[in-house]
Amino acid sequence: MPEVLQAETGSDADTDFHDGPYVILNDARQKQAHWVCHRRLITTDVSIRLQRPKHCGALPQPTLFGPYAIDADHVSGVKTLVALSDVHGQYQVLKTLLKAHGVIDDTGNWALKDGHLVMTGDMFDRGPEVNEVLWFMYELDRAARAAGGMVHLLMGNHEQMVLQGDLRYVNDRYRISSALIGRPYDALYDRDTEIGQWLRSKNTLVKINDMLFMHGGVSPEWLERGLTITQANDLYRKHIDDEKATLKTDPLLNFLFYKGGPTWYRGYFKSELDESQIDALLKHFGVNHIVVGHTSQTRVLGLYDNRIIAIDSSIKLGNAGELLWVEGSTLLRGKYDGSKSPLISD
Template identity: 60%
Template sequence: MKRTIFALYGATLLTFATQASADTPNQQASVATLNDGPYLFDSNSGQQNAQWICAGKLKQTAVANKRLTRPNHCGELPEPMLNPQATEVLADSYQGVDKIVALSDVHGQYEVLIKLLRSNKIIDQDNNWAFGKGHMVMTGDMFDRGPQVNEVLWFMYRLDRQAKAAGGQLHLLMGNHEQMVMRGDLRYVNDKYQTASTLLNRQYQELYGKDSELGQWLRSKHTIVKINDTLFLHGGISQEWVDRELTLDRANRLYRENIDKTKPELKQDELLNFLFFGNGPTWYRGYFKPDFDTQELANILNYFKVKRIVVGHTSQTRVLGLFDNRVIAVDSSIKLGQSGELLLIEKNKLIRGQYDGTQTPL
């Protein structure tokens, strides 16, 4: 499939320049130092080009041999190799996996993510996959809040290819913030990206639309996966899921098929309203409420035939086990940009991987 970037028209650039001239000096300075990209979109033309923002200016480079090469004076923006299998929809259940690592809610904090993965030897010093045949689960919320969302996405895009090549697997699960961005709910988008979308002449959600490389990749991903005896997702499974007798396959398919619908459209359908909001898997916080009924948890574990559920979404200061580790919370507040933790499961041992690489039993 061929990809290109749509150039901005001179009038658009003139309009932005006129607006920028009225900004305060600090606002102008922030635009002048802005680096972002690359962004790649489908086109019917034969030429493939990537679009970048370098020091506040729009630049374009050709894609050669599926490699994106950043322009000069563009900081350390990603130079990804395109993956022809990026949009393959994988299985949502796995058995016989020897080691698993899980984390959540990165929210654009690329530097913290890299340090955490390096210190726990999930990636090497060059940020390449070093986890062998292991499976890595990111339980959602890469978008919003932080200033390096695009860097996080391209990094995960590369790990996706490298993990598979090594016999492992990356499971990139959709969280509520991925869903919010896809449908144009931009309340939590970092100011940097509001400026970038103006320069790129696209609404922010369109930078990850169905015609974009990253958007197509994201739309192929599941919301829930089961690995060995553990269920992974962003928010949590409620009793309502069990009452509705939903399956992983059906739910994941409905998420993929409907992720671009607006909030009013989703709310018109009873099942989609449940899946995308309220007690649905990407928003549910019931496990963390003082009146949570543990019999409900037993019903859920029995329904999925698992020993535990791993979730993000509800922030903690560390990886935390609840109900005798039958629920494990992996949102360790990476979004604050200071530190974070991850969960390791090796031969049924549950381990906290800390920011400095120290590993302790959960």
């Protein structure tokens, strides 16, 4: 029988509070799923397809597919490519946008066939349905592979922050789940958890066709350091759990993980770079476009004659959003109502 614990935190009025599942290895190294149903903790055994407890809302019932391989960070020959960023727990906006453009069908299943979907980070923090977003992307990852497509989930600065214990932006509702399960919020995504293992297998940068994707951007300092994309991805995976103080003492890791690196850099939006510097970056990576999130816009935005494409369309506000749709060499803004228009550089 499932083990049930009564919540000691939160408002008694919020009896419809549901959260989970959190799949965690127990002391015997066996997987267990932890669900919060009406503010009670229910712990169940795990099979490949999780079974949600009765009377627990519409919580995800994912099919587990680990162990998780490290995907290639250089991909070519992709015909249809869709990208978005900075969802920040806005699950309903994410689903509405993807459904409007046929990335998923009416039941939320993968419908892009052999197309590729890129999420350039920041699923965590701020919004109220982070766990739903994570499991939804997890399910799309599995389903896309089965259909011959791919989901490229890149690590953003908020993934980095949560995994390293920086919880300043965590939505208050997750403090209830954390208290019930008896773990700090960051430990709900530790290496002994299903989502934690999945996230730690992911890249931070990926080159697809003639486009380089990441969360924040790369500064010209990258050229001085002579890093490859694969080297950077390996360093992120190796050091993602290191403490901030440790990372700061190493010049290369300090660059990668903080202000000048791919998860934090904002220089494209501050008039810091001229066109020759942008061209030098593109030439170094052998691409025609660098696609980034992190810096909020009101829409998908082209800069430097579309050399830089900004795809943080403020989904985090919970009202609407856009995506980038690439068909061959054609760049389109995918709007919230499902319509598309050419991406014209500002």
